[in-house]
Amino acid sequence: MQRNFSSRLVVAAMLAGALAACSGEAPADAPADAPVDAAAGSDVAAPVDVEAVLKAREATFEGIGDAFKAVRGELEKDAPDFALIATKATEINTAAGKIDSIFPAGTSVDDGYKTEALATIWEKPEEFKAASQKLIDESAKLAALAKDGDKAAVAAQAMAMGGACKGCHDKFRLDDKK
Ligand code: HEC
Known part of the structure; x- marks a missing residue:
């Protein structure tokens, strides 16, 4: 959980952020392929690989967006592929379950x-957690409903x-179009 990160880590992450902001580059010591879930999901202080x-986050939300x-797209068709809708809803459900772990502090x-x-x-x-839980719940409902094949529902x-x-x-989420 992000709330359990030590303040030392937060400071380190903020410093890295400041450096990145100055140079316009990622912190040089950030390996691209560090295990994000392990670092973000555990209560033990582990270094946050911000680039990863x-x-x-990008991969998760783009996956959610594509799904x-x-x-x-299916719902625009006269005869939607409900099995595909169920699969995509389940993909969203799985991805939504990861949202909490990809927002470490800093x-x-x-x-x-x-x-x-x-x-x-x-x-x-708490509000953020509720918002991700809402997506988990609504996508689960969608996956279940899709199996019945009632297009309006x-x-x-x-x-x-x-x-x-x-x-x-x-x-x-920052809306830079405003
Ligand atoms: C619990 C909050 C939350 C929910 C629910 C959520 N999003 Fe997002 N989404 C975010 C945040 C925060 C960002 C910005 C992440 C970043 O820039 O690091 C984002 C970014 C995105 C992006 C941009 C990804 C990129 O970087 O290219 C897309 C696309 C997106 N969301 C689609 C969706 C769709 C579609 C849904 C619903 C099916 C959804 N999101 C539900 C919080 C949420």
Whole structure:
């Protein structure tokens, strides 16, 4: 859990962020392929490999975004592939379960990183956790409903799941288009 990170780590991460901000580059000592889950998910203080964290976030959310696009694409068809919708909803469900582990403290846009993660994530950890839990719940519902093959019900649930994306983005993701 990000709340259990030692302050020493936070300071180290902030320093790395400051350096990255000055040079416009990633901290030189950040190996690209360190195990993110192990570092972020454990209560034991482990060094945060910020570059790997940012990459994991990008991969996770792009995967979620692509899966959601596939769901919407099916729902535009007269005869959607409900098995595919169920598969994609399950992919989103699995990815949503990882959200908590890819936001270690000290990795917000305010820490100088190229990220859309707002500091609010760590200021309101319970709300952030609730927002990721909402996506877990809504995607599970979508996967279950898809098996029944009722297009209207599936479309309504896809909308509800989209609300979980928007709900989190509105509060916790930097919108640079505003
Ligand atoms: C619990 C909060 C939360 C939920 C739920 C959530 N997102 Fe996000 N999303 C974020 C944050 C925070 C970022 C910015 C991450 C960063 O820049 O490091 C993001 C980034 C993204 C990105 C940009 C990825 C990139 O860097 O290229 C996409 C696409 C995306 N989300 C799609 C979705 C979709 C689709 C859903 C719903 C099915 C969703 N998200 C649900 C918090 C959330």
